[in-house]
Amino acid sequence: MQLNTIQPAEGAKHAKRRVGRGIGSGLGKTAGRGHKGQKSRAGGFHKVGFEGGQMPLQRRLPKRGFKSQAKPFKAEVRLGDLAALPVDQIDVLALKQAGLVSELARSVRVIKAGELAKKITLKGIVATAGAKAAIEAAGGSVE
DSSP states (O other), X not given: OOGGGOOOOTTSOOOOOOOSSOGGGXXXXXXXXXXXXXXXXXXXXXXXXXXXXXXXXXXXXOOOTTOOSSGGGEXXXXXXXXXXXXXXXXXXXXXXXXXXXXXXXXXXXXXXXSOOOSOOEESSOEEOHHHHHHHHHTTOEEO
16 A cells, blocks of 8 residues: 555545535525525624524523532531540530531531541431541441
8 A cells, every 4th residue: 555545435525515606506696595684694693692682591591600509508527626525425416516517507527637536426427438437446436
């Protein structure tokens, strides 16, 4: 095979459509652009999303972004903070009274950050895998 003999497969290439070249071509006269109007004229086009002056869809929709509506109701607590609490049975109410989570918090997650030496029991609180292992290693439990 020589580089100067390489050709595309049969039927892979199509002749470019020649518009505006007479009635016999099927695309004569208006060249497939229809009659009148902005899109029929040379250089007459508009931006993406333009709706003819009507307020475009992307401007009609409310701009809420990606701010989580659930964020005020979720909280995280570190293991080190739990070690400083005077109680052994820890639930969401105990964390609120200690000031570790906000009053709005409904669900609390314990993350593995800091050291835990004493035995504690979590009730109604979720713990990450690492935090759960650390609590059980200290003799505590997660319920």
